[in-house]
Amino acid sequence: MGKLRPEYRWLLPSALETPAPTRRSTRDWVIDALCFVIGYGFCVLATWDLLSDDLTVVPEWHYTPTWLVWVDFAVGTVIGVGLWWRRGRLLIPLAVFCAVASVFTVAGGPASMIVLFTVAVHRRFGVLAAFALAGLVSNALFPLLRPEDGRPYGQTVGWGAAFIIIVCLWGMVIRSRRQLVVSLRDRAERAESEQQLRVAQARSVERTRIAREMHDVLAHRISLLSLHAGALEIKPDATPGEVAKAAGVIRASAHQALQDLREVIGVLRADRSDGAPEPPQPTLGALPALAEESRSAGVKVNLDVRIEPAAVPDGTGRAAYRIVQEGLTNARKHAPGTSVRVAVAGSPADGLAIDIRNPWPIGGPSGAIPGTGTGLVGLTERALLAGGRLSHGRTPQNEFVLSAWLPWPPDKKTAERAGAAA
Template sequence: MTPTAAEPAPSRAQRVWTHTWRLLVAVGAGGSSGLLVYGLGLQATPEAVIRPTAATWFFVDLLCLLVCAPLYVVRRRAPLVITGVIVVLGSFSLFSQGLVVVAVVSLATRRRWPEIGAVCVLWCGATLVSERAFAQWVLPSEAIPPRSGWTVAAQLVFSALVVVTGMFIGGRRALVASLREQAAIARREADARDDGARAAERNRIAREMHDVLAHRLSLVALHSGALEYRAGLDPEQVRETAAVVRENAHEALGELREVLGLLRDTTATDEQSRPQPTFAQVDELLDGTRAAGSPVTFVLDRVGEDDLARLPASTSRHLYRVVQETLTNARKHAPGAPVHVRLHGAPGERIALEVTNPVPTTAPTTALPTSGWGLTGLAERLRLTGGELDTARRADGTFIVQAWLPWAAATTEGQA
């Protein structure tokens, strides 16, 4: 497993200390056991019967220790080969027994049965051979103990205990690594969810701000533009236009205050948390557009006022937003051009809205700022509620926006 944020890579000093303390423990344990065995052997055996080659064996024992110690440090470069060399050399060295045990435990942590089996067979064979060599080089012939099955059994049991210990350590390491990886994955998933939530909240804020302010500010811009460019207005017209500017500016400020209050409220999680306009307020939109100088016709086709009053609140709200956005776009891109709004449908089926306006051949003198994402946001809203929104430019030079929404049968939901 590669180091992650949940598992920082150890420093060089930590790696050196990890090798050092294990090496010191292994050498200390092996050296203590070797001195103990040699000391007890000298006390139990008269000096006259000890073989002359015993001193040579003792120095070979120390030499094997000096070879096995650096091999243990670099064992990770070739674990199977180096561990096999340590096992063979260490079997002929009492001082190296600690290094042999630790090396086999380290290999067993890899939990690869072919490697473990090969090293155990080599260890048992080398141990049996080293026992006979030790007896022939150090002990007198009459002191050589007879070979029995218990010796082989004891070696096998000891080897099994060493292997089980190594596999337990390896399993624990794998478990810790797995838990760390799961924690890292959970952290990344939580971060991704947080990022998604933040992106969704930013989109909601942008959509809400657009819906609330675009319509009002476009009216303010148009009327203030009239005050700037129409020099022939009489005082009464100037007062009326200024009153419209003031009224829409106050309305925009109040609605902005509501949106900001919603964003500061941590308990408000969706746009239903504030009072939303419905299709019952569409006349105010139409009157505002007419006051801005754009003729608007509104036609109900096979839809009665009573049917509109029974529209579900969510459908009524979405229809209002569609009319609001299309009228705002018409004022931006075709100021003064007539706009035709047609609503038709039937309860239990769907309700459709068509808004058309001619596309001017020349761009407006003072183009209003636009985000370019108003209709895209509306289309996303309608798709999420099972509806659809299409826009197109006809061959006759008119721009049409067609939107439809499912119209559930009459329910007890509050009137629009």
């Protein structure tokens, strides 16, 4: 949305009492020129009519002295010329002058109506009411000073009051319409700003999610690289076959890490409107492959999956996979050479339970492979977001245990069977 046009900024509620800006658009110049032609043109014709009696521009007024005609012409000229500045700071002084001059002026009548109409459009109702009342008073005094031949006093006052009321109502309608347009424009601009803010927030949330996903995916791969590189470092007398095997694992892990990174970064470029999860998104069906990768790095993994992975909902399966992946990664980092037992069990009624155990390393956790210290924190948050819980720590049996529980919503068929049994 574009900015509010300068000529309409005075319509805002906070600017109702401030003078309108003097800068005019082409449309304003055309309207002001037309108002000047109408207002000052009537002034010239009415003065000529009063002096010559050859025209019928004004009614047959009672005898008007020549000096009053010229005074009337001067007043009409001032009002007519003032129409060019009726949008600026001179509006209120010009309106006051018109209210006083309307007591006797004939030539300045139409120009005075244009000024009153401008007050109705550009100022609040209280200001308009004051000038409308002043106009009605002037209208009541005018027939006493300059009576019209052949027309009763009440008829002259009535027609003048009708014109004043019509002009005020017309200006109020235009003012209300412009205020409505400004209000709608302001609402549209606010809605656009809020939409941009929501988009920025969504981008921030998505980038945070991607950062967590990158940690979960890459930490596992890089820990494998570190372990194999460390094995080559501490075994300088390794046989060419062992070196080739370790190099092959390092190459494969590096290639897979790059592939995972490419897929995660691809989320930034992919425009998925269906709300589907972006790859990589492994579930419980990928646990055997995950365990095999750890075994290839020399970690003894005992995987015990007592459920059918395909029966677990995708969201629960993804969260469980990340928990197991982080548990194996931590075991390789802080307890290298130990055996890790992974147990996954549960049911739709009881939920999904994950238990990862490994012996506490002698001498305390190793710091050979540095970590960010946020892996378990991220897992705890992931479990909480999924509606579950996660705990970890050292047991009296001198084991490190990472246990988690995730809700297992029953699928539609299970729910239907349970309902039928009930």
